[in-house]
Amino acid sequence: MRPDFADDLDACRAETFRLLARGVADRRSAFHTPALATVTPSGEPRVRTVVLRAFEPAPRRLRLHTDARSGKFAELSANPSAALHIYDPGSQIQVRLLGQAALHTGDAVADAAWQACRPQSRLCYATLPAPGTPIAAPLPAPASEAGGRAHFAVVLFSLDQFEWLWLAAAGHRRARFDWTGADWRGNWLAP
Ligand SMILES: Cc1cc2nc3c(=O)[nH]c(=O)nc-3n(C[C@H](O)[C@H](O)[C@H](O)COP(=O)(O)O)c2cc1C
Known part of the structure; x- marks a missing residue:
């Protein structure tokens, strides 16, 4: 049976939001680990995997740590413009999200997220020296979370636009959704 989203833009948007919500809760979902793309001050692209921690459809917000x-x-x-990319081979759905990142460190947003972090996750932020520093040999994992809170940051990603691609033998479906300021406007695109 063809899913609703084969021919219905609202269903594409609903399925995107359902998959994002599931990605937060389900560690095995491809939507749990999107790729986050940023741009360096000299204009070079950077991309890496992150964990999707929360998705709130009404404020159009995703949370990363x-x-x-x-x-x-x-x-x-330096440049809050960012993109997230997810491809789920099971459903053959690719989603590309565009938005703006707000960074939180010493405020209530970061405090609440830190409190909710598992002890094991907090250890990552206690790494010394700083992530990306060249080292002579691999280091053991930090034994305690001491100092970790000072390094912990929340990224709140405000979703402005997203693109949907569903691969189907009977005809691929591609659509783009733009936030108008009041609602989502969807348009089909040639795949
Ligand atoms: C499955 C997986 C999940 C990851 N989750 C995060 C994450 O939630 N936050 C994060 O900062 N890095 C995460 N990383 C590590 C990043 O991909 C990256 O290697 C690291 O953060 C350094 O990136 P940067 O130097 O571009 O900031 C994850 C890596 C993998 C493989």
Whole structure:
């Protein structure tokens, strides 16, 4: 049976949002680990995997966590424009999200996210020296979370536009959705 989203833009948007919500909850979902793209101050692209921590459809917001000493944090500080990419081989759906990143470190947003982090996850932020520093040999994992809170950062990604691609033998479906300021406007695109 053909899914609703084969011929219905609203269903494409609903399925995108359903998959994002599932990605937060389901560690095995491809939507759990999107690729985050940023641009360096000299205009070079950078891309890496991150974990999708939260998705709120009404404020059009996705939450990611990172280290304030990381390259991506510096890149987003200088240029908040960012993209997220996900491809789910199971459903053959690709989603590309465009938006603006707001960074939170010493505020209530970061405090709440830190409190909700598992102890094991907090250890990552206690790494010394800073992530990306050249080292002579591999390091053991930090034994305690001491110092980690100071490095912990929340990225709130405000979704402005997204593109949907569904691969289907009977005809691929591609659509773009733009936030108008009041609602999502969808348009089919040639695949
Ligand atoms: C499955 C997976 C999940 C990851 N999740 C995160 C994450 O949530 N936040 C993060 O900062 N880095 C995460 N990483 C590490 C990044 O992909 C990247 O290697 C690291 O953050 C350095 O990136 P940067 O130097 O571009 O900032 C993850 C890597 C993998 C493989």
